[in-house]
Amino acid sequence: xxxxxxxxxxxxxxxxxxxxxxxEHMRWLVRRFKTLIEWCWQRGVPRRAIDDIAIRRLxxxxxxxxxxxxxxxxxxxxxxxxQEQADGDLDILVAWYRGVPIGIGFxxxxxxxxxxxxxxxxDIPEIYRxxxxxxxxxxxxxxxxxDEMESLAAARACEAIGLGVSHGNPRARMLYERRGxxxxxxxxxxxxxxxxxxxRSQTIRDRSVYLxxxxxxxxxxxxxxxxxxxGQRRALESWCR
Numbered sequence: 001x002x003x004x005x006x007x008x009x010x011x012x013x014x015x016x017x018x019x020x021x022x023x024e025h026m027r028w029l030v031r032r033f034k035t036l037i038e039w040c041w042q043r044g045v046p047r048r049a050i051d052d053i054a055i056r057r058l059x060x061x062x063x064x065x066x067x068x069x070x071x072x073x074x075x076x077x078x079x080x081x082x083q084e085q086a087d088g089d090l091d092i093l094v095a096w097y098r099g100v101p102i103g104i105g106f107x108x109x110x111x112x113x114x115x116x117x118x119x120x121x122x123d124i125p126e127i128y129r130x131x132x133x134x135x136x137x138x139x140x141x142x143x144x145x146x147d148e149m150e151s152l153a154a155a156r157a158c159e160a161i162g163l164g165v166s167h168g169n170p171r172a173r174m175l176y177e178r179r180g181x182x183x184x185x186x187x188x189x190x191x192x193x194x195x196x197x198x199x200r201s202q203t204i205r206d207r208s209v210y211l212x213x214x215x216x217x218x219x220x221x222x223x224x225x226x227x228x229x230x231g232q233r234r235a236l237e238s239w240c241r
Contacts, residue, residue, distance in 0.1 A: 053102070053141065055148040057085070058092040062101070066094055069101040070133055081106070093148055095132075095141050103132040103141040107149040109156075109240070114188040117162070117210050124212065125153045125240065127163040146179065154215045158240040162212045164190050173209065181211035 058066060063079050084090050089110050095103035106129040113121070127149050132141045153161045163181065165173045190208040 052097060053144055054096045055093055055144060056096070058082070058094050058104070062094070066101045066104065070094075070104050070131060078104070091149075091152060093145055095145055097136075102136040102139075103130075103145055105130040105142075105145040105149060107152060107161075114190070114210075116186050116188045120186060121160070121162055121210075121212060123240065124160055124162045125156075125158050127161060130163075142175075143179075150213070150215060153240070156240045157216075159216050160212050160214050162210055164188070164208045164210050166190070167207050167209065173211070176211050179213065181213045185209040185211055 058078060060079075060082060063077075063082070067078060078092065081090065081092055085092055090106055090108045093105050093107070094101050105127060108126045108128060110123070111126045111128075113124075113126070117124075127146065130142060130145060132145075150161055163176065165176060187207070187209055190204075190206045192204055192206075
């Protein structure tokens with residue numbers, strides 16, 4: 001005997017929605033798969049492989065590979081800074097692992113600092129645009145880049161080196177302070193230009209703090225004199241001989 005219960009039917013108007021849900025589900029699966037691949041890749045880089053990371057200056061023939069693997073996050077492309085590197089105003093260091101770029105950092109030798117910084121630390125070399133993609137973090141890549149940049153500054157007989165860190169990035173500040181960047185900090189408004197995906201330029205204003213690390217063992221530690229005396233002394237000296 002056949003059941004008299006009416007059968008559920010799918011109306012034609014509902015089918016496209018089912019199709020869209022299927023597509024969204026497939027996209028979610030693809031994203032999860034990519035995340036899993038990245039996680040496996042990162043776990044596949046053994047901690048001891050940090051010794052295999054090579055640090056070298058960016059050259060023109062490597063720009064495309066670096067831009068693809070370590071994309072500049074909403075700032076000017078790396079190619080625009082090559083001439084400044086050729087002029088000796090900065091160095092662009094790239095971390096490589098088995099032929100793959102996995103991090104980048106800039107060290108500026110003649111940076112235009114904010115007035116609050118220039119008053120106290122004239123001509124101090126500065127680390128900036130330090131960037132390691134998420135998939136390569138927690139492997140010591142940023143530390144290796146900073147080691148190399150600090151070594152470059154020490155080789156130039158620089159007494160100290162500085163960097164700015166956003167108030168919104170307390171984790172990075174803790175890392176820098178553990179590396180010896182002094183907490184006797186200067187508050188400043190970090191202004192820089194960025195270019196969005198449509199090619200439009202805009203100015204970002206980010207409240208930041210400036211940290212400084214002494215590089216020479218014979219140099220007096222920061223914060224041992226009064227703020228006024230320290231500011232006067234630093235304003236009269238150049239930090240690289």
